Amino acid sequence: MEEIEKAKIALRSTFDTLEDKKQVFKAPEMRALFDGMREIAPEDRAAYGKAVNDLKTEVKSWVADIEAADEVIESIDVTAPQAINAGSAPSFLPSAQGSQHPLTTEINYICDIFQRMGFVVEESREIDDDFHMFESLNFPEDHPARDDYDTFMTDEGLIAPAHTSTMQNRIIKKYTSNLDAGEPISAVVPDRVFRNEDLDATHEHTFYQIEGIYVSKAVNVGNLIATLESYMSEYFRQKLKTKLQPFYFPFTEPSFEFAIERPDVLKKDNSEEQKWLELGGCGMIHPNVMKSAGLDPEVYTGFAFGFGIERMVMMKYGIEDVRHFESANLKFLRQFR
């Protein structure tokens, strides 16, 4: 109906100028349409009435769209005392507004893959001692390799662990009976670690690592590579190659840094630099580490690996800055719901 089309165009321009969008229902153009009913021939009234109603429904959707766009997400001041962010009357948010942190979701998924491969999941500690952080891992006292793990310490000399390898000694001891029963020791430890870092897009003072430990008889580097390749292919959901380069860690011998073939979707171009992505360290567990956990390295061998979880999650989703994870930024977090 022509007059309704015309009225719609006029209504839209009035609507666009309105401060309070709901006033559109009282606009003269709207009134005129309803008043116009009287001039319509009785046989056309039903069609006219329907057209006017349809227009009204459409106008309602204009208002709803504007209201939705106007809903501002208040930023959260993470340094403020709790009361400010909670508002005057703290109360629980409806659960529909909550969700898991993306890192929690990913860690659960990562553990799920390792569990299917026969690994048990163990927790690390957020405060540890010199023995587990260094001594049991074959760092001699005053050895310069300790400087690579610059972290935080309490006045009592307790340490915020700089890696999840602190759990190697405990895990080997805890599961020694597996070996007696002819079963391997196989565990992963996804947990928080701490480093004294200058913060930037790829460095946080607190982040997550996942440690893997496997001990049995006649374990070799081939088993290590096969394990890493199966895991990575599963996590990134495509077949990926792994590259090991010689490296040094006091607690593994030989030691390697490992890189994966960057998944296609994450390649910026086809250059050689874009081909590989460094993910972490690994190697064959050092005989001294075995001994400090009470195992005879002549009988048992094993491998260990450790990599940064954020690094891997960032690669998977194309996240450009590691600080997003701890930012409490709802715009970032809501993308993972």
Ligand code: PHE
């Ligand atoms: N803990 C090492 C690091 O954080 C990584 C690693 C784990 C290396 C296990 C070898 C074996 O740098």
